[in-house]
Amino acid sequence: MTIVEADPSYTVDQLNAFVTQSEKRLMGPLTAIGNNTNGKTTLTIDERAPSNPTPPSKITTGQLPVGATKIGDGRVYISGTLTDAIAYKT
């Protein structure tokens, strides 16, 4: 597993762009979200998985979309504020 730190100032859209990029580059899926003592959002990516998911995983601060599979939940920084969020795949 590789933990990637994301800038706390990201909006939800920016964070999702970051998730897509990280999954693509590490060639594996997002497995957990959270935050750390550095004041950053953390994304855990499984680089040992056979491939990155298509479509890429997403993060939302709202409800889990219908038909989506929950990856996990956690508190992430959205526009600088710690916010409850859900990571999911479709």
Added chain:
Amino acid sequence: MLSALKLSPFRLICSAILACICLPSLFACAPLQGYPLDPEDTNATLKNLAPYFNGTVEAQYVAAAGDTSKTPIRDAIVYARIRGYNIEFADFEKSLYSESNGVAVGSDLVGLILGGLTATTGNAATKAALGAASVGVLGANTAINKDLYYQKTIVALLSQMEANRAKAKISIIQGLNLPDSKYNLFQAYGDLDAYKNAGSIPGAISVITQSAETQKQDAVNAMVLQGITLETPAVSARYDILTTYILGLVKKKDATTLGKMANAIGLSVPPGSTYLDIKGILARYLYVTIDSKTSEADKLAALNTLAVVLKPYVTF
């Protein structure tokens, strides 16, 4: 200026050679010490401390009975030994520091002087000869400066040695707060040995290496991207070709080719690694070496380097 003295080229060159021989010794006599002069005659002090090292006072300790008698003798021996180790360490520290600075000072100056003469004096032949002498001196110094690593590293090593010694000293001081029955002289000897060895170069290197390894692991475990990278098409397209190729090998479960790629890059693959293990190693490596770069130019440069190494496998 020297040409005004009308020295013949031959005499000028002889003077230069003489300077080569004499000046280094002048400067070597006064290397940059970095430490104030010590008014204490430490050799005499060490001589006076000899009874604490050669068993004389230890015999008194063995002969004494009970905490009241033994504890002060133990303390005296321990403090005397600490004093002895401190003197030796200070000498060691000074010699390391001086060696890393003294030699370069002398030869640098000679080189600069000769270089200056080359630029300002004589005809072409004289200049050439002086230039050669200058190169000779600076060349020698270049050899010394190959140890620039040593010069720079020695400061870190000295700091680590100081830190190791301070850490080792804590155990001793804590022990001395106890009566002899709870911390006897022979226990103290063990801590004193650790204190003595804490001031060694191997000890310092060991700690620094461990620390570097830990930091390296931390860096791998928590890689930081400061912002979303707006990759240029050149970077994105090439990166995609590479990752698509790797994922193709993963799909075929081709551990052999993945392993060869990892080895070509210089990554070690532990025996018994599966194709997914190797893919993970490659993914982390690519992420660190390419994605962690802050500028697109650096990413392209990293990709270019990688493209050459991986050419036998994939063109991107």
